[in-house]
Amino acid sequence: MNLGELQPYKEMVALSVLLQVYYLELESSELRAREDIVELAWSSLERFNITKLGTAESVERLVDGLLWSGSGGDFEAFYYDDLSRQMAVQKYKYFTVDEDATRTSWEESGKTVYRLSEYAMELIFMSHEIIEEFQISIKLLEIQMHIKHGRVTRAMQDVGELISRVRKMTQQQQEYRNALRRNPKHIFSEYGVMRHQRLEEIHLQFDEERKHFDNIHRSLARLANDEKDVIDFNELRQLSERVELSRRVHDELAEVVLSIFEAETNLRLNFPELFWGAGGFNFRTNVWEEWVKADGLPDADSLELLVSGLFAPNQDFIYPLAWAWEEQEVGFLPEDALDEPDEAGEEESISYTPRSIPWPEVAELWRPVFIGLADHGSFTFSAEAFTEEQQHKWSLTPDAIDLWVQFFHTEITVQEQDPDNKQGGAADECQTLIQRLLGANPDLEVLRGKVLRTTIQGNNSPSISWPGLEMSPYTITIIER
Template sequence: MNWSDFGERNKRLNPLWSLGAGMNLGELQPYKEMIALSVLLQVYYLELESDEQRSKEDLVNLAWRSLERFGIAKLGSPESVERLVDGLLWSGNGGDFEANYYDDHSRQMTVQKYKYFAVDEDATRTSWEENGTTIYQLSEYAMELIFMSHEIIDEFQISIKLLEIQMHIKHGRVTRAMQDVNELISRVRKMIQQQQEYRNALRRNPKHIFSEYGTQRHQRLEEIHQQFDEERKHFDNIHRSLARLANDEKDVIDFNELRLLSERVELSRRVHDELAGVVLSIFEAETNLRLNFPELFWGAAGFNFRTHVWEEWVKPEGLPDGDSLGTLIEGLFSPSQDFIYPLAWAWEEQDVGFLPEELPDTLDDAGEDEEIQYIPKGINWAGVTELWLPVFTELAAHGSFTLSAEAFSEEDQLRWAANPNAVDLWIQMFHAEITVQEQEAEGHGGADECQKLIGHLMMNHPELESLRGKVLRTTIRAGRQGSIRFPGLEISPYTITIVENRVDSA
């Protein structure tokens, strides 16, 4: 079975399964789904006719009309009918309806929210000025139910639907053409509603232009213009077909039906023109934003720390504690590497020197501050060589040494973790060949710290003299997974090996 579209099927059917659910309508209970669908369908045709009699009171009257049509008006009561309408407008908690569905992408159950009715903002704006009444219209989900009941689940392109209408007219199928025109008007009005919602969102927050919907619209600009051109041609052809049908089949076709169809086609043209106007106004608004506010689009396609983390998260919401700051930015300094470098050590490296712990409180005889001597920061070689001595002793005896937790006692592990200078030397030796100097140099070794370490060790431990002239290489042992963990420290499993004896080879 192909599960890739199961979630979308589930979301499409949830509003149908939930239609009338949770309502307690007394004797009308067995008919609640049928009555609810009839109300939706009546509102659908009112919208086709641009009839604004769609207030809550009007919906109650539509429900009573359905009861009379079905011959069950005597089973209803004012309370049950009003409860039915309330159950279509709002869920039991007064908000959106909710249902579960399986999300194919996240592979988990997700909550879907939907409504059967939405506020018709344009009509409501006028009615509120006149009598304070809210006008409702079908939501996208309710429209989907209507289309499903018409067995037109697949949404064809508008141009294809226009071709179908033209075909019906050519063959004299006026009734079928009328149905298709009505469905087309409804579909275009749905598109107008979507475009208006996006336009309003864009006015409230220009960043909506970066949403998936806004990006797709901008990429389809040329396609949309082409679609409008095609629609104008289709409407011209439809009007010519209607005129030809009226002349050639005047004895067969009902003139009144043909006149009504012509009026509906003209209404469809006006609705398409309205859609074109809304779409073009959106593109005009987007163009003005790009010209007058270019800073909104700088770096819009990428993710950056300052905007998305610092300005949109940390500054408005703050951090739970001071230590969280280190955790937040440690990844900027310590990405995934062979060696996990603690951020505290990176900050410690910024201290190039230090001042005496106790500063003089009094001035000297001349009335000036006593000059404070600057002491450059250095390495405590005594502590470093004490940690490295077992490494080089093993190396001199067996030709190699592999860093592991078992190679050191718990006390030594704590000492390694507390001495970043000693750990740094593993990094400096990695991917480099170090030749141990033949003779002891002045100042205990060469220019780099690795040679200085070897010089300090060999000066104090004559048993390491056998390493002179030999070449040392540090690698990560093949086949080792993960890193070595000491308390407070994580480090890669390095292996240091004697790879060449230059004295013998000479």
């Protein structure tokens, strides 16, 4: 059909009309004659702010195009039938005559009342809007409508869907209740505030659902009496049982929701101090300054137990706790030497030797990195970039691995000459490594004055993993200014 300026919007407006007729049908409203559907089309144009694009002729043409095909019969469309493995013709309508309502309407006004066909109903159910925003009360109205028309199988399917949906809602409410018990400040979360604002609405919804269930049970009773010769009694009994199960899961949902409101009210009235926003627990203040520095620790092993939670619990992490302790290794005299006092009877003082980085080994491992950087402008840490022997040495030299982390934390400028006063912070050891490499490899002099930046490849890139080492895929690059 040609709708003039409305042509680009015809599918959207048509679906809106079908949806409005669907709601009227659920509410048992008989305002579904052709003239009423024309008014619904105009209301859709007004809601979409495109009223000026419509004319009386185009809107009526749209409605007629929904009610009848061009030939006056069914619509036809080709589709591929998987069973017969050939193209077939599907015949369908969007509207059919509602005979019960039309019978009454003809007596009063002589108008034909329409309702949605099964195909149109399926189109409504497949629309994203209905799937996401379908309220429980509307679903109950639909079940009641199916029972009223004797569609027991369809009502059974809808009751099953309703039970699944209500159980999912109950699970979500229970998760919120558990979170509220762990931390009362969840009341002020977006979900908690929204629930509190909808308190009255939720109570009204529960009352409305109880009325719907009463109507459904009455409809089932009438169906059993009036259509007992047509309806399968076993199917009707199963439907009654499913409806009763649906009522019970609704009651469970109502019980959980009301218990949450009770808990929220109790917390607000009796425990207001939980929401005062007092300062949280701080390790530096509450543990280190107020406890450890003031009272000390019972023994040296307690320190590892105290701070181990601040580091990764898994030893194969990029920076495990064991490496942190290795940084504190010291060289003391042998224990047997401590047991032998000198001739003067004075204990020999214990010399302290701090652990240092084995620069020759570290520089040898990093030399291929900077050679690749000078030749290609970048270098990526990967298994393919090293021989098996080099991989083994990398896994045994955590100091070389640590430097990747330090390069990653900041941009490093390769200085023009070996500085007397090096950059502070994390760049100190990076500059030491660079100057050692440049001093031993004249080919690397091209890097002087360059800015180096280290990044980690995207989330889809696998980590580097070989025996004794697991590490992120770092890439060091020369940045052009």
